[in-house]
Amino acid sequence: xxxxxxxxxxxxxxxxxxxxxxxxxxxxxxxxxxxxxxxxxxxxxxxxxxxxxxxxxxxxxxxxxxxxxxxxxxxxxxxxxxxxxxxxxxxxxxxxxxxxxxxxxxxxxxxxxxxxxxxxxxxxxxxxxxxxxxxxxxxxxxxxxxxxxxxxxxxxxxxxxxxxxxxxxxxxxxxxxxxxxxxxxxxxxxxxxxxxxxxxxxxxxxxxxxxxxxxxxxxxxxxxxxxxxxxxxxxxxxxxxxxxxxxxxxxxxxxxxxxxxxxxxxxxx
Amino acid sequence: xxxxxxxxxxxxxxxxxxxxxxxxxxxxxxxxxxxxxxxxxxxxxxxxxxxxxxxxxxxxxxxxxxxxxxxxxxxxxxxxxxxxxxxxxxxxxxxxxxxxxxxxxxxxxxxxxxxxxxxxxxxxxxxxxxxxxxxxxxxxxxxxxxxxxxxxxxxxxxxxxxxxxxxxxxxxxxxxxxxxxxxxxxxxxxxxxxxxxxxxxxxxxxxxxxxxxxxxxxxxxxxxxxxxxxxxxxxxxxxxxxxxxxxxxxxxxxxxxxxxxxxxxxxxxxxxxxxxxxxxxxxxxxxxxxxxxxxxxxxxxxxxxxxxxxxxx
Numbered sequence: 001x002x003x004x005x006x007x008x009x010x011x012x013x014x015x016x017x018x019x020x021x022x023x024x025x026x027x028x029x030x031x032x033x034x035x036x037x038x039x040x041x042x043x044x045x046x047x048x049x050x051x052x053x054x055x056x057x058x059x060x061x062x063x064x065x066x067x068x069x070x071x072x073x074x075x076x077x078x079x080x081x082x083x084x085x086x087x088x089x090x091x092x093x094x095x096x097x098x099x100x101x102x103x104x105x106x107x108x109x110x111x112x113x114x115x116x117x118x119x120x121x122x123x124x125x126x127x128x129x130x131x132x133x134x135x136x137x138x139x140x141x142x143x144x145x146x147x148x149x150x151x152x153x154x155x156x157x158x159x160x161x162x163x164x165x166x167x168x169x170x171x172x173x174x175x176x177x178x179x180x181x182x183x184x185x186x187x188x189x190x191x192x193x194x195x196x197x198x199x200x201x202x203x204x205x206x207x208x209x210x211x212x213x214x215x216x217x218x219x220x221x222x223x224x225x226x227x228x229x230x231x232x233x234x235x236x237x238x239x240x241x242x243x244x245x246x247x248x249x250x251x252x253x254x255x256x257x258x259x260x261x262x263x264x265x266x267x268x269x
Numbered sequence: 270x271x272x273x274x275x276x277x278x279x280x281x282x283x284x285x286x287x288x289x290x291x292x293x294x295x296x297x298x299x300x301x302x303x304x305x306x307x308x309x310x311x312x313x314x315x316x317x318x319x320x321x322x323x324x325x326x327x328x329x330x331x332x333x334x335x336x337x338x339x340x341x342x343x344x345x346x347x348x349x350x351x352x353x354x355x356x357x358x359x360x361x362x363x364x365x366x367x368x369x370x371x372x373x374x375x376x377x378x379x380x381x382x383x384x385x386x387x388x389x390x391x392x393x394x395x396x397x398x399x400x401x402x403x404x405x406x407x408x409x410x411x412x413x414x415x416x417x418x419x420x421x422x423x424x425x426x427x428x429x430x431x432x433x434x435x436x437x438x439x440x441x442x443x444x445x446x447x448x449x450x451x452x453x454x455x456x457x458x459x460x461x462x463x464x465x466x467x468x469x470x471x472x473x474x475x476x477x478x479x480x481x482x483x484x485x486x487x488x489x490x491x492x493x494x495x496x497x498x499x500x501x502x503x504x505x506x507x508x509x510x511x512x513x514x515x516x517x518x519x520x521x522x523x524x525x526x527x528x529x530x531x532x533x534x535x536x537x538x539x540x541x542x543x544x545x546x547x548x549x550x551x552x553x554x555x556x557x558x559x560x561x562x563x564x565x566x567x568x569x570x571x572x573x574x575x576x577x578x579x580x581x582x
């Protein structure tokens with residue numbers, strides 16, 4: 001049952017987001033669609049728990065350009081008002097291309113890279129001190145591994161041995177100018193994380209069953225952990241899939257817009 | 270000056286936070302490998318509320334903001350040039366943009382760390398920090414001011430930068446009180462004639478007072494001095510006070526670009542003759558000790574006196 005829910009949500013939310021990108025004629029679709037299935041499992045799989053329509057657990061979208069992937073989910077969960085989503089691109093709305101902590105359900109302001117693990121560590125540390133049962137998922141991109149602050153934060157996270165922080169590292173093998181390997185090789189990421197003392201696993205980013213299993217496993221690990229999710233940039237849209245240029249939205253014709261939605265339907269039928 | 274005892278601003282500040290932290294378990298103190306005698310007490314007695322973050326100011330600020338988002342009151346402590354500039358983007362994106370309850374203790378402003386050279390001088394922190402929106406910036410000119418600023422920060426729940434000197438100093442003659450901190454400035458000297466106003470902050474203000482003392486009574490009865498405790502937001506009431514003066518001098522231990530002189534210029538709405546006395550817009554490499562470095566870089570008592578005399582007539 002749950003897996004058909006995931007699949008339906010994956011289709012519906014992709015469609016909503018694609019229509020919004022088309023309306024706004026801007027945004028970062030490649031990065032949003034690469035991490036969307038992970039978000040769906042986190043929110044609809046019960047990994048982000050809710051109380052009185054408010055999240056108990058936090059999702060820190062360190063790759064801030066993908067925050068808009070959270071908006072339709074938060075709308076669906078009645079955390080963001082429908083009118084904010086509907087108005088966005090037409091009238092006044094609190095929603096922005098990059099998230100900020102004034103938007104319901106969005107814990108931190110992000111946009112510049114390399115902040116998420118530091119934020120998550122601070123949140124995790126103080127909530128543990130307060131004996132609050134809260135989990136913090138921070139989603140980072142491989143591009144953020146170029147930021148020194150990411151490694152500073154990993155050092156502290158490992159030292160504090162926080163069991164409530166999970167890093168989700170979206171590896172879609174594309175940064176703005178191409179493949180990281182061809183730009184500046186990041187080397188063996190898993191080994192690097194493990195060498196810092198972070199329990200690290202990796203899996204496919206678009207297989208709901210695997211994602212759910214991995215999150216269940218990780219939740220039992222009582223130390224800082226990381227799930228490397230190997231994703232496809234622009235997943236769900238042929239014009240974007242695994243293409244570096246899909247980082248930014250490119251104008252498309254009405255026909256191409258319709259065709260892309262048909263292709264999407266075909267993929268999820 | 271009050272000659273009872275020289276004290277360190279940072280110790281006076283930390284003592285206040287220490288006593289508050291004993292009662293309030295939400296207060297945390299983070300250090301990027303930077304110490305102080307008063308901090309030893311904190312580290313020893315309040316181990317659970319102190320964290321050594323390693324020498325990484327960027328992460329210290331992100332971490333502090335994460336804690337603050339969960340309800341902590343966080344003090345972040347490091348050497349001024351690094352806490353102000355190394356993590357300036359963290360201050361923007363994390364502290365200020367998220368309105369985090371984080372107080373950064375920017376310690377060792379100006380040429381405090383003479384003779385370490387330009388890497389350790391904090392001669393542009395005011396220009397950089399005041400360009401950030403949504404923050405409060407305080408500067409302490411003596412130990413008692415540092416102590417009262419500390420008390421004030423305990424009542425605030427937004428981004429605050431406190432600029433402290435490195436050296437031990439005496440309290441200035443004019444005793445500071447909490448009302449001064451609340452309004453953001455204090456008169457160190459008020460004259461009947463109000464011909465010229467000197468605005469300064471930090472320990473460099475000591476030189477302005479000496480310069481004034483050396484001048485004749487004729488000057489003294491017409492010159493006022495204000496210690497600008499709160500550089501940002503610029504005290505509203507002070508804008509009106511500035512209107513009363515046709516001649517204004519600023520004295521600041523920062524480079525000429527974007528410092529106190531620029532700040533005052535931005536807040537003047539009338540025609541006034543303005544003179545900014547500051548460090549030159551260059552890197553300082555000489556090894557003369559702080560006092561001599563100030564002397565040869567435009568902030569000697571003689572230069573200040575000369576400029577006061579020049580603008581006065």
